[in-house]
Amino acid sequence: MTGSDLIKTVEAALSNPGAATSDFDLNPNVVLPETRVLRDAAVLVALMPTDDGARLILTKRSSALKHHPGQIAFPGGKRDGDETLATAALREAEEEIGLDRKQVRLIGTLSPHETVTSFQVTPHVGVIDGPFDPVAELGEVAEIFTVPLVHVLNPDNYAIEGRRWRGQRRLYFVVPYGPYYIWGATARMLRSLADQVRL
Template identity: 60%
Template sequence: MTDTEASLRAAVARAGRPSSDYDLNPEIRLPDGRTLRDASVLIAVVDHEASPGLILTKRSSRLKHHPGQIAFPGGKVEDVDTDASAAALREAHEEIGLPSSSVRVLGTLPPHETVTGFMVTPVVSLILPGFEPVPEAGEVAEVFEVPLAHVLDPANYRIQYRRWRGERRYYFTVPWGPYYIWGATARMLRALADRMSDDADRG
């Protein structure tokens, strides 16, 4: 087991609370009894010997929802999926051509509620170097890797805001190069970064 795998396994094994798009906006009151749709995303770490990377996608500008945004491979949990991990693997194969046989699932993070009405389970996984992504042209404009060390460093995160329904909505960002990583993607990465940081502090 590599150091990267050991650290990720320890991080996902720690107890933690769910996250949401509203974490930085505690004044927002969510309605009781709201219905959320299950979804999952694949936090896919490529275990390069020198510097592990994290696979992210840039969504197609032609999509109706979140065009051009940076996202994990993933999507809705469908009836054919046995669990969140199966959904994340299926979506990653459809979106970037990642075969499930090349993925080692390490565990999941607590679910994340999005402003668009989804309860998203982040599935943390490890991939051996050598994978060549094949973007699904209708959904994915680009597949790229960001250094894992960059997104695991809490110091690289910033809090910004936009107007949403007439009020300020605050959210995390963790830009890297030309890529503006923000919103739910950044919040889930921040949750992983906090867990990894806690493990380092305990070591």
């Protein structure tokens, strides 16, 4: 399947809304307070068509960051002021990986994802038109890399692992790729994409 065909398949799948997800999906024993307040955020699931398929852009966060140091993440962040979530995703990608927002064609969104840090993150899926030479934002992004889209669309590449968090064992999805340990919210959102597309 060519990159263009694969992306068309993804775009068609995104026309059907999926279920909302959270970092607590695999932990039904966690009781969340009904009065909790979630802050809006957005990420960009940036896809690049290639001759042999398509690739997904991810970042490795700087180890010097206060929150989630060294973790694998999409470019993205919290919404500023009254900007739209799509604008937030594109702005953050511009800042973090040097991606000109004019190069991105948005093709859909995944359902919101609630994180353990009280964000409601909306993933925006976009296609990069033309050549792109990534530039990492100093101090925040340690590395920018790509993963074959078919890798993260294959449910067989996912596993469930766990670690202790706030005194309890917490389970989460992982979808490793080479030296990259993709886990937590990023892996959960990618699993949601895989579930929607179902190649």
